[in-house]
Amino acid sequence: MFLRIIGLMLLALTLSACSEPPYNNLDNAQLASMLQQKNVPIYDIRRVDEWRQTGVIKGSKLLTFVDGGGRVKPRFLEKFTAKVGQNDPVILICRTGNRTDALARHLVEQMGYTQVYNVRNGISRWIGDNQPVTRI
Secondary structure: OHHHHHHHHHHHHHHHOOOOOOOEEEOHHHHHHHHHHOOOOEEEOOOHHHHHHHOEOOOOEEOOOEOOOOOEOOOHHHHHHHHOOOOOOEEEEOOOOHHHHHHHHHHHHHHOOOOEEEEOOHHHHHHHOOOOOEOO
């Protein structure tokens, strides 16, 4: 199962260069607007060391997607699906948007999620635009 997920994610990354994404990309202005609504959770899927290095967006749910070697954490999808339903809106953020691109594609195309939002350019752009973060 684990290898199948990795294979699907690699396929999604390859196909992403060929087509429009099946999910919604957000820029920082759109993200700020959605965060004010407070009814859409934001999941920061980076690693603990990354959260500590840069801080996180206040209110983010912290759930690591891949380890330092780039391997998907074995229980990630189990934990994620226990908290986020297929029809629930969810925002995904990582460092630059690459990991969230792969995850968003998988959630929409393989798992039937309908309201997935990817923060284009990730927390790096958020911080680069002088948006607030909370240290952990």
